[in-house]
Amino acid sequence: MxxxxxxxxxxxxxxxxxxxxxxxxxxxxxxxxxxxxxxxxxxxxxxxxxxxxxxxxxxxxxxxxxxxxxxxxxxxxxxxxxxxxxxxxxxxxxxxxxxxxxxxxxxxxxxxxxxxxxxxxxxxxxVWDLDYQWKDKKWMETRKQHNDLDKPYSVYEVHLGSWKRNAEGKFLSYLELAEDLVNYVKETGFTHVEFMPIMEYPYDPSWGYQLVGYFAPTSRFGTPQDFMVLVDKLHEAGIGVILDWVPSHFPEDAHGLGFFDGSNLFEHPDRRKGYHPDWKSLVFNYGRNEVRAFLISNAIFWLHNYHVDGLRVDAVASMLYLDYSRNEGEWEPNIFGGRENLDTISFLKEFNEAVYSSFEGVQTIAEESTSFPMVSRPTFVGGLGFGMKWMMGWMHDTLQYFQKETVYRKYHQNDLTFGMTYVFSENFMLPLSHDEVVYGKKSIAGRMPGDEWQKFANLRLLYGYMFMHPGAKLLFMGGEFGQSAEWNFEGSLDWHLLQYDYHEGVKKAITDLNTLYKSQPALYEKQFSPEGFEWINYSDHQNAVMTFIRKGIKTKDDIIVVCNFTQVVRQNYRIGVPKKGKLTALFNSDAAIYAGSGLSNPNKLTVEAFPYDGRDYSIEFLLPPLSVTVYKYA
Known part of the structure; x- marks a missing residue:
């Protein structure tokens, strides 16, 4: 040689x-x-x-x-x-x-x-190359039309190793996923997939969040070109691709970035800033120029070489605060005496500026669980520059409400309405993510109260409420058909459940909700603006009913949403509406096709000149049990 x-x-x-x-x-x-x-x-x-x-x-x-x-x-x-x-x-x-x-x-x-x-x-x-003949020119040229903030975002979160296994219990390859997963996502109507980290990682139980090969798709499922085929096929199907990206920490594995050249090269040399106690991993030195260049280059790499449409940035809260998961005396304040990590804030702003200035039609999304201000506001007005932020408060409050027996919900309606007081302070994505179905939390379906019928009615109600709520949407795999057990990264989803009506009904409801979300401009054009939402009545605690309007650019696109959070059927329930005319039903989560009771209103309802809820016009509905019903002026 x-x-x-x-x-x-x-x-x-x-x-x-x-x-x-x-x-x-x-x-x-x-x-x-x-x-x-x-x-x-x-x-x-x-x-x-x-x-x-x-x-x-x-x-x-x-x-x-x-x-x-x-x-x-x-x-x-x-x-x-x-x-x-x-x-x-x-x-x-x-x-x-x-x-x-x-x-x-x-x-x-x-x-x-x-x-x-x-x-x-x-x-x-x-040693490898990135030679590949892309076939997604049409998608790339029109990506902005799919990926802007005024477009529908219904994201299917996927862990590739456990979405589905073959008959021998082994991983599906990127090429097999390019058929099975793409067809399934297209069938169910999601607009985007979000892959939990696919960059190379040594330890399966980390789910991919402890990265070693930042520039390499994991070889568990095939070659880099095989992963390109998966992205290509998703784009061909009109589906955007978001990758989980982990610039927050990395493992101490001997072959990894830690102590790389016998010094603290990538990690901060002060363990108070360079070590994460929760994950027993190392933290990047965001104040070192070359490390910042490494990380931003990595983000650009996936967007450029793999045609990725967005990056969801993991554990942003852990990056922003010097005292995150640390006790008094285990951290050092910044130069102003505060707890904010100034190097991280500077880095995140630069990262977002680099991404948005380099690519048209991409988005960055922050998993940030605190009230840090202006996460999804542009850097030129003082924000961190992300396109969107996960609305962790909505997730927590909503699941807490839905876990309650329906008889108690009238005392806790504030759990749902509180989020509306700050929902437009950021560009929020509503996440029902993998973190909510592990470590004894139960599956989403498993948290629902009542007998089997009520559990699934509650689940359809939860999803209907989520899709009608302002903001983008994210649902972890399995949630779309009511996976009963907690997520297990070592096996496949329980696909056999789809032989049962209740599970198949949830899947049909999600498919129709995705179709409704994509077809109704009122549900996405102003999803991050207070102009896109208006209460009708949020104060009917006694009946546990909420009504509101989602509004588009054109008033003819406005839709009316009625939520009944108990199993009591409400006859002749009156609500105020904006104008006279006729209403037509768009969606009913209690429909028989979803394994509901099948109670419904006539397809066309006439508005009356009867003042109610502070409005000149009103209408009476039948409210099916545990339901979301959606209407639009005919």
Whole structure:
């Protein structure tokens, strides 16, 4: 095997940008790149290891011998080691053997910029390329029409390893998912899928949230090109793709980013800022320029190379606060004496600015569980710059309400109405996510009170209320057919349940709710604006009934929503409405097709000139038990 030759993909300008933390396409320079030098094919390797005394490439091509293929450090104090090794081909496994200046410590590390990794538990990086002929030109050219904030967002959250298994209980591949999953999502009508982290991770019970290969789709399900096929097929079906992205922490695995070159290279050197006690993982040093460039380059990489339409940023709250999960004395205030992590705030703003300035029609979504202000407001007005934020308060309050026996709900209607006081303070996404169906919380269906009929009526009512509520929507897999058991990442969803009417009915209801959401502009055009919502009556606690209007740009698109949160059938229930005319029914969660009781109003109802609820006109309804009914002027 030929020895290492001098070669570089870096220009002086690249190095200046890297040192300043402004190089957001580092994946084009660092890592392993198949190139041809003077007519000879091989691989150019480049790795950032400023505390190294020496760096060697070791792999199956040199029997993992340290020092046989040493890289050379650049002269410009960038800390980058590089070199060209002739003869290495795609598929070669490799690592970096790094001897540190710190007491001669030797580490053996996977490539932080590897495009592909060995299947865990193996830990080596694999020389690869990203050659692929994309077929989603139409989607990419019209993506803004699907992905803007005034478009419907109904997101199906998926853990690829446990959505469905084959007959032998093994994972479906990316290519198999490109058929089965795509067809299912299209059938049920979701507008987007959100994949729990698909970047390479060593430990299955982490669900993917402890990343090692930030630039590599996990090899559990196939090659990078196979994952591209999955994205391509989703786009062909008109479905957007959101990836969970984890810039908040990373594991201490020996081959990972931690203590990379014998120093705290990627993690903050102060354990009060550099270690996360909840997850026993390391925290990035957001104040270090090169680390910021690494993370922002990673975000850009997935959006650019994999045509991803959005990034949901995990655990933002843990990033924002210096005292997150820490007791007094375990954290240090910022320079102003506060608990906010100023480096993180600066980083998140820069990340969002870089994403939105580089791509049209993409979104970033923050999983942020506190009242930190202006998370989804532009940076130029002082916000963090995210497109949307998960509405964790809505999730908590709503599930707390629905878990109550219906006889007690009249005392707790404030659990539902309170969220409306701040629902437009951010661009909120309503999440019923994987976190709500694990660790003894029960499945969503399992939380519903009452006998079996009432449980499923409550579940359909919950989903109907969610889809009529302002904001984008997210539902974790299995919720759409009323999965009975908690989620188990080690197995498949309980697809056999769809043979039963109640479960099939929930699936039909979700499908119709998705269709309704996408077809009614009043449900999405102003979903983040107070102009898109108007109460009719939220004070009928005694009957546990709420009524409101969802409003679009055109008044003819407005719809009226009536929620009956008990199993008591309400005869001749009157509500005030905006104008005279006739109302037609759009949706009834109690319909027989959903395994409901089948109680309903006539298809057309006439408004009366009878003042009620502070309005000149009103109408009487039959309210089916535990139901959401939706109407529109004919």
């Amino acid at each position: 030929n020895k290492v030759q001098a070669y570089s993909l870096f220009t002086d300008f690249d190095i200046d940008l890297f040192k300043a933390g402004k190089h957001f396409r580092l994946y084009e320079k660092l890592g392993a790149h198949l190139v041809e030098v003077d007519g000879v094919k091989g691989v150019y390797f480049a790795v950032w290891a400023p505390s190294a005394r020496s760096v060697s490439v070791v792999g199956d091509f040199n029997y993992w011998i340290q020092g046989d293929h040493p890289l050379q450090v650049r002269w410009d104090s960038s800390g980058i080691w590089e070199g060209f090794i002739p003869g290495i081909e795609k598929g070669t496994t490799y690592k970096y053997k790094i001897q540190s200046n710190n007491n001669g410590i030797i580490t053996e590390k996977a490539d932080p910029f590897a495009l592909y990794c060995e299947h865990p538990p193996h830990t080596a990086s694999v």
